[in-house]
Amino acid sequence: MRILVTGGAGYIGGTVAQLLLDEGHQVVIYDNLCHGHRSMIPAQAEFIEGELADRAALEKLLHTGIDGVMHFAALIEAGESMQKPEVYFRNNSASTLSLLEAMLATGVTRLVFSSTAAVYGEPESTPIREDAPLKPTNAYGESKLLVERMLEWLNRIHGFRYASLRYFNVAGAIAGRGEAHEPESHLIPLILDVALGRRASIKVFGQDYPTPDGTCIRDYIHVRDLARAHLLAFDALKNCDRLIYNLGNGVGFSVCEVIESARRVTRHPIPVVEEPRRPGDPAVLIASSEKIGRELGWAPEYTDLDAIITSAWEWHQERYLKTA
Secondary structure (H helix, E strand, O other), X not given: OEEXXXXXOOHXXXXXXXXXXXXXXXXXXEEOOOOOOHXXXXXXXXXXEOOOOXXXXXXXXXXXXXXXXXXXXXXXXXXXXXXXXHHHHHHHHHHHHHHHHHHXXXXXXXXXXXXXXXXXXXXXXXXXXXXXXXXXXXXXXHHHHHHHHHHHHHHHHHOOEEEEEEEOEEEOOEOOEOOOOOOOOOHHHHHHHHHOOOOOOEEEEOOOOXXXXXXXXXXXXXXXXXXXXXXXXXXXXXXXXXXXXXXXOOOEEEHHHHHHHHHHHHOOOOOEEEEOOOOOOXXXXXXXXXXXXXXXXXXXXXXXXXXXXXXXXXXXXXXXXXXX
């Protein structure tokens, strides 16, 4: 099949694109490179530089024989979204509507959407199930929830087929592909930068959360496990018209536990600087992925935090040697 991957020059989109190619699909990557990297685009993929808000360009592309879309293009910084919410609603919600309109206009009605656990906000209980209340605590989560609501209506009225995958903290690396955002705000790559000597310390935001060590707890999923779930969901849309799944390991690790794991893996001291809480950060986010396991047979292969960080550490060392 010929599949369009928006945001395919990014960490997750590029990994999914590579797995699609490995399975024999043709891949077209559409990205404006504002946060993506040309180095993340697989050599076998066709690349088009463009804006998600450009409906005319998207319609032209979709008319070339696209069988379905995997949509990753988005701004992803929850903290920044609480400073510039309007930017997130424009980029993540309004621009996605342009994509959906283009798909409807061209008869391409099969989409896997990169959503987020941030749609749940502060959960009432954990692990979080897909039927939990949707109450985002930051504008990033709200911008993704708006897209989910649009998709639900398009499914109801137009029969638009979609899978919405809500995931938690993605980490790790596959050969030649790892996590590197500009600017970087994700915990594991920031910690590994400290181990590489590129940063002096790691900031820990909030030490008074209602958790055993006072720091936030998150569910970490390896990027390869995540990518496999996208391919399974895309294939399932042949027989289903609406799928909503959480993706995670089902086990949470605190910020302090992640730092300790990185110290074990890298054998480097990781100095810590304590900072106040950031607005909109829930205390605990842990996924229940029982539904996708039951319905699609998916299960994470990387369940050990040290193994996830080891794969990331190997990639970051290789990248640092290339750029040093």
